[in-house]
Amino acid sequence: MKKKYVISIIIIVILLISLLFCLFYPPKFTLNKGNITLKYGTKFQDPGVTITKFGHNYTEKVKINNKINPKKLGTYDIIYQIKIFGITFEKTRKVTIVDKEKPEITLNGSQNITICPNAEYKEEGYKATDNYDGDITNKVKLNTQNNIITYSVQDSSNNKTTITRTITKEDKINPTITLKGSQNQTIYTNSTWQEPGYTVSDNCDNNLNSNVIVNGKVNTKKAGTYKITYTVKDLSGNTFSVIRTIKVINKPVVNNSNNPKPSKKGVIYLTFDDGPNEGTTNVILDILKQNNVKATFFVTGKGPDSLIQREYQEGHAIALHTFTHNYETVYKSVDNYYNDLAQIQNRVKKLTGTETKIIRFPGGSSNTVSKKYSKGIMSVLTKDVVSKGYHYFDWNVDSDDAGGARNSTTVYNNVIKGLSKNRSNIVLMHDVKPQTRDALNNIIKYGKNNGYTFEKITMQTPMVTHKVNN
Numbered sequence: 328m329k330k331k332y333v334i335s336i337i338i339i340v341i342l343l344i345s346l347l348f349c350l351f352y353p354p355k356f357t358l359n360k361g362n363i364t365l366k367y368g369t370k371f372q373d374p375g376v377t378i379t380k381f382g383h384n385y386t387e388k389v390k391i392n393n394k395i396n397p398k399k400l401g402t403y404d405i406i407y408q409i410k411i412f413g414i415t416f417e418k419t420r421k422v423t424i425v426d427k428e429k430p431e432i433t434l435n436g437s438q439n440i441t442i443c444p445n446a447e448y449k450e451e452g453y454k455a456t457d458n459y460d461g462d463i464t465n466k467v468k469l470n471t472q473n474n475i476i477t478y479s480v481q482d483s484s485n486n487k488t489t490i491t492r493t494i495t496k497e498d499k500i501n502p503t504i505t506l507k508g509s510q511n512q513t514i515y516t517n518s519t520w521q522e523p524g525y526t527v528s529d530n531c532d533n534n535l536n537s538n539v540i541v542n543g544k545v546n547t548k549k550a551g552t553y554k555i556t557y558t559v560k561d562l563s564g565n566t567f568s569v570i571r572t573i574k575v576i577n578k579p580v581v582n583n584s585n586n587p588k589p590s591k592k593g594v595i596y597l598t599f600d601d602g603p604n605e606g607t608t609n610v611i612l613d614i615l616k617q618n619n620v621k622a623t624f625f626v627t628g629k630g631p632d633s634l635i636q637r638e639y640q641e642g643h644a645i646a647l648h649t650f651t652h653n654y655e656t657v658y659k660s661v662d663n664y665y666n667d668l669a670q671i672q673n674r675v676k677k678l679t680g681t682e683t684k685i686i687r688f689p690g691g692s693s694n695t696v697s698k699k700y701s702k703g704i705m706s707v708l709t710k711d712v713v714s715k716g717y718h719y720f721d722w723n724v725d726s727d728d729a730g731g732a733r734n735s736t737t738v739y740n741n742v743i744k745g746l747s748k749n750r751s752n753i754v755l756m757h758d759v760k761p762q763t764r765d766a767l768n769n770i771i772k773y774g775k776n777n778g779y780t781f782e783k784i785t786m787q788t789p790m791v792t793h794k795v796n797n
């Protein structure tokens with residue numbers, strides 16, 4: 328009886344031990360993918376876990392404790408926890424966040440820079456940024472060898488980036504010579520030719536002026552066209568040349584074979600500038616017609632074509648003034664002057680079918696306004712136009728209708744006061760002015776009543792010219 332009791336106790340103890348063993352026996356955790364290395368910046372996605380014990384699946388009951396800080400590199404624990412019959416079991420997964428991305432260096436300016444041979448390269452700057460460390464510009468190291476600059480930088484995870492910049496010392500750009508004075512000049516025989524000078528500019532080299540080689544001579548004893556060549560080479564061997572042309576001409580003589588007729592005394596040449604103009608020119612033409620007087624119109628690019636055609640058809644002289652009447656453009660250079668003259672010549676030729684060599688400079692040959700745009704240009708032009716066969720006319724009677732004469736009485740008085748029987752009278756007026764239009768009939772009446780005759784300017788009319796002031 329006692330023995331039986333002992334056996335029962337032994338069995339109960341064995342059962343109890345078995346039960347405890349079963350309760351504390353750990354479940355099996357299967358971590359998909361095990362420990363994980365995660366690239367910084369990518370999101371952690373749990374690959375999952377499977378938990379089984381004695382054929383039972385406990386996966387559903389898992390509690391996950393995620394301690395990852397995605398903003399910081401390091402190794403983190405993910406703890407999977409399960410409670411079976413009040414007993415807690417757990418398994419840890421290690422997740423390591425790493426930075427494998429290289430920093431980036433960006434250069435200010437080009438990767439290939441060309442500078443002058445005698446220049447020093449001045450660092451144009453750079454910037455280094457890293458996906459994890461941010462701005463690491465101050466960690467960039469520079470190393471220069473044989474005109475190659477190496478920029479390298481390392482981030483806190485030892486990822487390294489290296490880039491280079493190449494500096495080429497070279498000059499392939501020509502110097503330039505700027506001539507002082509006009510590139511095309513006209514002078515009279517037996518005058519003195521004086522070199523107006525020049526300046527050299529170059530992208531790399533200074534003070535090349537003394538390196539200029541000047542070739543060519545001007546023989547002022549002999550009329551002809553002379554060329555002077557200016558050549559300069561910079562320190563890298565780039566060359567530049569420019570040619571100046573000097574025309575030496577014989578001084579034209581007014582009233583010679585070109586102007587066979589001597590100045591006619593007591594003749595009035597009415598001249599009208601700046602037109603044509605609707606509302607004034609047409610009335611002026613009516614008055615001239617009624618009085619059977621011929622005049623000279625120095626026309627411009629303005630006004631209706633029909634009025635220039637009428638002037639021509641009614642027997643007046645069409646002469647050239649200027650197309651634009653813009654002093655700044657016309658007197659900027661000799662070439663500009665001739666371009667403007669060609670434009671008004673074209674207009675006249677288109678409208679009348681003929682060309683004319685009779686001209687009047689905008690502002691007259693004595694103008695000083697041209698000084699602002701080109702010094703000495705009137706001295707050149709007054710000779711040059713004559714050498715090209717033009718006759719230019721200023722005036723010796725000024726109506727002042729473009730100045731202070733604002734009404735017809737003043738215009739009339741100015742003209743009457745200026746007339747002289749002892750010479751030919753070239754009267755400056757502007758057919759664009761209403762006060763001139765209104766004074767004209769009385770001026771003509773005065774002339775006729777006082778023994779003057781009226782003529783238009785022709786190539787035989789002696790030139791009346793002012794003293795040149797520029």
Ligand code: ZN
Binds near residue numbers: 600652689690
């Ligand atoms: Zn004018």
